[in-house]
Amino acid sequence: MSTRTLELELATPGLDAQGQPTRVPLTASDLGGEHLLLNMGPQHPATHGVLRLVVELDGETVVRCIPHLGYLHSGFEKLGEYRHYNQIIPLTDRTDYLSPMANNVGMALAAETLMGIEITPRCTVLRVIACEMSRIISHMVWLGTTSIDLGAFTPFLWAFQERERIYNLQEMWTGARLTTSLTRVGGLMADIPDTFVEQLREFTRSFPNTLNEIDRVLTRNAVWAGRTQGVGVMTAAEAINYSLSGPMLRASGVPYDVRKDKPYLGYDTYDFDVPVGEHGDVYDRYLVRLEECHQANRILQQALARLPDGPINVDDPRVILPPKSRAMSDMEAMIFHFKQVMEGVKAPIGEAYVGIENPKGELGNYFVSDGTAKPVRWRIRPPSFINLSALPKMAEGHLLSDLVAINASVDIVMGEVDR
Amino acid sequence: MIPGALREEVARDGETIVFVAPERLLEIMTWLKETPGQQFDYLVDVTAVEFRDRERPLQVVYFLRSLERRADLRVKVELDSAAELAVDSVWGLWRGADWLEREVFDMFGITFRGHPDLRRILMWETYAEGFPLRKDFPLRGRFSRAEQVRQALNANPEAHYSLDELSIADAWGDLPDDMRARLKRGERGTIPE
Numbered sequence: 001m002s003t004r005t006l007e008l009e010l011a012t013p014g015l016d017a018q019g020q021p022t023r024v025p026l027t028a029s030d031l032g033g034e035h036l037l038l039n040m041g042p043q044h045p046a047t048h049g050v051l052r053l054v055v056e057l058d059g060e061t062v063v064r065c066i067p068h069l070g071y072l073h074s075g076f077e078k079l080g081e082y083r084h085y086n087q088i089i090p091l092t093d094r095t096d097y098l099s100p101m102a103n104n105v106g107m108a109l110a111a112e113t114l115m116g117i118e119i120t121p122r123c124t125v126l127r128v129i130a131c132e133m134s135r136i137i138s139h140m141v142w143l144g145t146t147s148i149d150l151g152a153f154t155p156f157l158w159a160f161q162e163r164e165r166i167y168n169l170q171e172m173w174t175g176a177r178l179t180t181s182l183t184r185v186g187g188l189m190a191d192i193p194d195t196f197v198e199q200l201r202e203f204t205r206s207f208p209n210t211l212n213e214i215d216r217v218l219t220r221n222a223v224w225a226g227r228t229q230g231v232g233v234m235t236a237a238e239a240i241n242y243s244l245s246g247p248m249l250r251a252s253g254v255p256y257d258v259r260k261d262k263p264y265l266g267y268d269t270y271d272f273d274v275p276v277g278e279h280g281d282v283y284d285r286y287l288v289r290l291e292e293c294h295q296a297n298r299i300l301q302q303a304l305a306r307l308p309d310g311p312i313n314v315d316d317p318r319v320i321l322p323p324k325s326r327a328m329s330d331m332e333a334m335i336f337h338f339k340q341v342m343e344g345v346k347a348p349i350g351e352a353y354v355g356i357e358n359p360k361g362e363l364g365n366y367f368v369s370d371g372t373a374k375p376v377r378w379r380i381r382p383p384s385f386i387n388l389s390a391l392p393k394m395a396e397g398h399l400l401s402d403l404v405a406i407n408a409s410v411d412i413v414m415g416e417v418d419r
Numbered sequence: 420m421i422p423g424a425l426r427e428e429v430a431r432d433g434e435t436i437v438f439v440a441p442e443r444l445l446e447i448m449t450w451l452k453e454t455p456g457q458q459f460d461y462l463v464d465v466t467a468v469e470f471r472d473r474e475r476p477l478q479v480v481y482f483l484r485s486l487e488r489r490a491d492l493r494v495k496v497e498l499d500s501a502a503e504l505a506v507d508s509v510w511g512l513w514r515g516a517d518w519l520e521r522e523v524f525d526m527f528g529i530t531f532r533g534h535p536d537l538r539r540i541l542m543w544e545t546y547a548e549g550f551p552l553r554k555d556f557p558l559r560g561r562f563s564r565a566e567q568v569r570q571a572l573n574a575n576p577e578a579h580y581s582l583d584e585l586s587i588a589d590a591w592g593d594l595p596d597d598m599r600a601r602l603k604r605g606e607r608g609t610i611p612e
Contacts, residue, residue, distance in 0.1 A: 243515025389518040
């Protein structure tokens, strides 16, 4: 009896003596030819972070792919239980670090829904701008890294150039390129600086040119199409059953976009289209993300056109810190300052879940409060974690080189997968 | 009211929360997914909540969505923390539950009966310190930083392969006897000396 046969007996499906489910049985074809076990990652440029894939190969064909996560696990959700609501915001920067501003917005919206706070019109529009800027930089990173994975170097440079322009704007606005911590519960950390609107308008004017260049170089490129078409297909029914969200879900032909179907931040008042794919393969995911960049650009233009004047923070001294000058000169302001810093903003008993359409998919923030200033539970619904869970299904039967394309098409950020 | 529900509440975001008994969870979930007029075909999220008040039961929370009707629903199961923490897995209804249930198992120690591959997902398989998101788990972890570093340095990287993977590789036969015995027992967490 070979050692492998022995293992097959150990791995019978069902429950063991302790009532624990036993492990997945090995595939039947395992007994056929010589299979190779290949370890890919956690330090591998094509796994987009510290993802480790253990791949069972029959020749060059993937028989099974077993992802291993947790190399970047930081316990953000646990940390959040020991922080005031405003202190949680810096943690959200570090989850999906390719679109930090959108994460800040998602968390703030959930906290505000929990507390029943209505934000100001100017803040709403500025948050839309923040979300759409994030969508563009996140998709630009995706486009650049995926094209590199598939052997196209030039689009990477174009995409990262555009991303750099948004990063400069983010730096201008928040002082940070990556760890923006833009929002506060009930408002924003700062209003936009003077020349921000002109510079962003200039960006929205020239950005479509780059997108069109990328489109010309990739969309009808024989190598690109050959490497991506028909690879990693998820049908609409499978995509729904695997809980995919965002561009992954829409590329499979399911027209669900949180911005349209459960609007937040007044997205229902903007004129934009939701691109939907047809085949659910890597190529359609590329097309959907490329078109989403055009649409994000449209939303940015509309938001800039309608940006109202007015305060960025709600007028509630229990939630928003008074200006430092007043806190140092006015007794009442100083008390509010003290109470907020020492005690934090108290949330009423209850729970709230708010999902927003992050570049990666539906980012949910779920707060449960027991009436204190710190949440009992802070849960992030991580879009790339759930999208990645379909990777073994998508990779099965494809070549090892296609696994790289499929993994790239999921658009994962390990900071968010592991949290 | 959903048939079989114990009670209903409304969350602060306006969503309906339905509480169901643990033993009827799978039956009610199947009904919610397959009944015309309900059609909750999309599982948004699965998570668990433990309250600071130790008297209160743990909650397993399922976020459901009907893409057809564009409607959401939250289903909760309450588990007494003194009793066995186990519910039926909804893996058979939604494949998306695969990793989500594994994460809840990893972080809270709640067993999902019928899940085909219930292993730790974010922590490593031999992790011995317990379940990180439980309230009795200290923020800094159970062991001192020095102890954690010592364990990490002493860890055998081979132990990070799961049983299936080792059997695929035929590496099983090459493992040292003690490790093979440990993996066979499915033991989680011996502290290496």
